[in-house]
Amino acid sequence: xxxxxxxxxxxxxxxxxxxxxxxxxxxxxxxxxxxxxxxxxxxxxxxxxxxxxxxxxxxxxxxxxxxxxxxxxxxxxxxxxxxxxxxxxxxxxxxxxxxxxxxxxxxxxxxxxxxxxxxxxxxxxxxxxxxxxxxxxxxxxxxxxxxxxxxxxxxxxxxxxxxxxxxxxxxxxxxxxxxxxxxxxxxxxxxxxxxxxxxxxxxxxxxxxxxxxxxxxx
Numbered sequence: 001x002x003x004x005x006x007x008x009x010x011x012x013x014x015x016x017x018x019x020x021x022x023x024x025x026x027x028x029x030x031x032x033x034x035x036x037x038x039x040x041x042x043x044x045x046x047x048x049x050x051x052x053x054x055x056x057x058x059x060x061x062x063x064x065x066x067x068x069x070x071x072x073x074x075x076x077x078x079x080x081x082x083x084x085x086x087x088x089x090x091x092x093x094x095x096x097x098x099x100x101x102x103x104x105x106x107x108x109x110x111x112x113x114x115x116x117x118x119x120x121x122x123x124x125x126x127x128x129x130x131x132x133x134x135x136x137x138x139x140x141x142x143x144x145x146x147x148x149x150x151x152x153x154x155x156x157x158x159x160x161x162x163x164x165x166x167x168x169x170x171x172x173x174x175x176x177x178x179x180x181x182x183x184x185x186x187x188x189x190x191x192x193x194x195x196x197x198x199x200x201x202x203x204x205x206x207x208x209x210x211x212x213x214x215x216x217x218x
Contacts, residue, residue: 013063013064013066013067013070014063014066016066016070017062017063017066020062020066021059021062028055032055035055042127043128061161064161065126065160065161065163067163068160068161068162068163069124069158069160069163071163072158072163072165078114078115079112079113079114079115079120080112080113081110081111081112081113082111082112082113082119084148085148090108090110090111090112091109091110092107092108092109093107093108093111093144094106094107095107095108095143095144095146095147097142097143097146097147099139099142099176099179099180099183099184100179100180100181100182100183100184100187101180101184102180102183102184102186102187104139104143104183106139106140106143108121108123108140108143108144109122109123109124109158110122110123110124110158111144111152114154118152118153118154119144119150119151119152119153119154120152120153120154120155120156120168121137121140121141121144121152121154121155121156121171122155122156122157122158122165123136123137123140123155123156123157123158124157124158124160125157125158125159125160126160126161127161128161130157130159130166131157134155134169134171134174135174135179135182137155137156137157137169137171137174138155138171138173138174138179139174139179139183140152140155141155141171141174142174142175142176142179142180145176146176152171153170153171153172154168154169154170154171155168155169155171156168156169197211197213199213202214
């Protein structure tokens, strides 16, 4: 979902997806090997997808997700991309800030503006579900406020598979002070070697096979 997709009336979803796939294939092969079918697969095995969501699955399904984004951008909701004071469109904004005295590096997928002028943090999700928490959106709001001095009022996840946006959530509760306090606690635990297993997120972890809490001591 890169900057090229922000010209949604030019070209086709398949053209955009093939361009993106070719541009990123070399990087993925360097990390995961030459055979797309052997790339780390997510999801669960089904009769239709016995190899789960592997590289081949993503190659086929990616075109549909791109089309969903094009439909969303052309859908007439009146949302437009926000532009930074330097004139840069708010696409994958790279921000480096500190929260609670801890350095934070983030990449914000999109910052949109509604017809009535409200800023909306939009985080694009390609997985089967969207997060149950809006904490991530709150961190992004703090990043925008810190760097640009404006505060996004709302946030939402955009589900690429369905092509829909989750209900807007008010991000006012995620103030810089509150988020900074949470981040500081995370950093204190990390420095102290305190890592509490979160079994709800094991399927997203790259170290599940080596995890003693999943597999016991080996």
